[in-house]
Amino acid sequence: MSDIADRVKKIVVEHLGVSEDKITENASFIDDLGADSLDTVELVMAFEEEFGIEIPDDAAETIQTFGDAVKFITDAQ
Amino acid sequence: MFDLTGKRALVTGASGGIGGAIATALHGAGAQVGLSGTREAPLDKLALSLGEGAHVLPCDLSDPQAVEALPARAAEAMGGVDILVNNAGITRDNLFMRMSDEEWQSVLDVNLSASFRLCRGVLRGMMKARWGRIVSITSIVGATGNPGQGNYAAAKAGLVGMSKSLAQEVASRNITVNCVAPGFITTAMTDKLNDEQKARILAQVPAGRMGTADEIAGAVLYLASPNAGYVTGATLHVNGGMAML
Numbered sequence: 001m002s003d004i005a006d007r008v009k010k011i012v013v014e015h016l017g018v019s020e021d022k023i024t025e026n027a028s029f030i031d032d033l034g035a036d037s038l039d040t041v042e043l044v045m046a047f048e049e050e051f052g053i054e055i056p057d058d059a060a061e062t063i064q065t066f067g068d069a070v071k072f073i074t075d076a077q
Numbered sequence: 078m079f080d081l082t083g084k085r086a087l088v089t090g091a092s093g094g095i096g097g098a099i100a101t102a103l104h105g106a107g108a109q110v111g112l113s114g115t116r117e118a119p120l121d122k123l124a125l126s127l128g129e130g131a132h133v134l135p136c137d138l139s140d141p142q143a144v145e146a147l148p149a150r151a152a153e154a155m156g157g158v159d160i161l162v163n164n165a166g167i168t169r170d171n172l173f174m175r176m177s178d179e180e181w182q183s184v185l186d187v188n189l190s191a192s193f194r195l196c197r198g199v200l201r202g203m204m205k206a207r208w209g210r211i212v213s214i215t216s217i218v219g220a221t222g223n224p225g226q227g228n229y230a231a232a233k234a235g236l237v238g239m240s241k242s243l244a245q246e247v248a249s250r251n252i253t254v255n256c257v258a259p260g261f262i263t264t265a266m267t268d269k270l271n272d273e274q275k276a277r278i279l280a281q282v283p284a285g286r287m288g289t290a291d292e293i294a295g296a297v298l299y300l301a302s303p304n305a306g307y308v309t310g311a312t313l314h315v316n317g318g319m320a321m322l
Contacts, residue, residue: 038246042204 004051004077005070011046012066015039025067033066047073079302082107085155086301087148089138089195090165092119094264095214098290099162102298104131108160111151138165138191139183148198158199159206160301163192163213163236170225181228188232189239196243200252209252210301213240214293217260217316233258237312244310253309257296260316262288284317 009023018033029035029043044060047053047069053076055063063069086103090096092114100110100123109130112120117135124131132154136147151158166188169180192213203209218226219233237256244254261267261278267287270278279285296313299305314322 036249038204038249045201045204 002070002074004074007050008047008066008069008073011043011050012069015043015046023066025065027066028064029066030064043069051077053077079106079298079304081160081298081302084108084159084301085111085151085157086160086162087111087113087134087151087155087158087195087199088162088164089113089136089147089191090214091123092116093164095259095262095290095293096162096164097123098294099164099214099297100131101127102291102294103160103162103301106298106302108301109155111155111158113147113151114165138187141186141190141194144191144194145198148195148202151199152202157202157206159203159208160210161195161199161212162297162301163195163211165191166214166216166229166232168226168229170229172225173227176227184228185232185235188229189235192236193239196239196254200247203252204247204250207251209247209250210305211240211243211252211254212297212300213254213256214297215256215258215312217258217314217320219258220312220314220322221320240312241310248309251306253300253305255300255305255308255310256312257293257300258312258314258316258322259293260288260314260319262290262293264290278319282317282319284319286317288315288317 012023016033016035029040044055048055051073063072086108088096088100091100091112100112104110104127111132111134113134113136114120115137120133124133134150136143138144169184171180213236215233215236218230222230240254240256293315296315
């Protein structure tokens with residue numbers, strides 16, 4: 001697993017308090033990992049800080065799953 | 078009774094009577110205070126009298142870019158912002174039929190839009206800290222209306238609706254969002270009223286006197302304190318019984 005995926009996973013574990021094995025490629029933050037809409041905003045903020053990138057609102061809306069997040073951040077770097 | 082040791086508070090309109098009293102009360106409870114206002118001289122004077130832990134942050138709230146920059150400047154000066162007090166306000170009174178777009182817009186910009194931007198600007202830090210207090214100073218006229226103040230009443234009522242919405246969004250993060258609604262308080266703003274206006278208003282105040290800035294500051298201090306952790310989306314009316322809402 002890539003370094004980016006590991007760092008994203010760590011953030012998700014910290015913010016949502018879910019166990020690591022639940023965080024699969026297609027795991028939806030809201031449907032599978034118990035996030036509410038405010039959690040997703042916080043996750044995006046945390047990704048921005050961790051990776052030093054800007055995630056605009058329209059892009060943030062497309063980040064629904066763990067895989068989406070890793071892909072977006074990988075492409076942004 | 079209320080302990081704000083280690084907390085950092087940004088107070089807008091700190092160059093005015095009520096804002097100065099609020100900043101003094103929060104500082105007296107142990108908080109660092111960021112004093113914002115348009116007039117630098119009164120801010121410097123207040124900071125000097127408060128001493129350590131007071132930071133002067135001049136800002137023109139009618140300038141959206143300056144407003145956007147203020148939370149970051151406050152965080153830089155104090156290390157963060159735990160408490161935001163939206164106190165700054167202006168009036169451009171006129172009868173409705175004579176009110177210009179400029180009079181309407183300038184009051185909405187400073188009293189409502191600037192508060193929105195400041196709330197948005199401080200939320201990130203409060204969300205991360207899992208603790209925050211936002212207190213907006215509204216007005217009795219936001220609830221009752223007042224002839225000649227259609228713009229001001231609209232902005233103040235707007236603050237209440239905004240605060241209730243935000244309160245629901247962030248309650249789970251230990252961030253409370255409340256309003257304090259002063260009635261007739263002795264300040265430079267009420268000094269502009271003529272004697273006849275004052276007498277007419279005082280006749281409607283069961284307490285029989287104007288309130289003081291310190292009595293508003295006491296309400297803000299309570300809502301900013303850890304003691305008020307379960308109070309959110311509320312408006313605390315401080316008006317000597319003028320309107321019991």
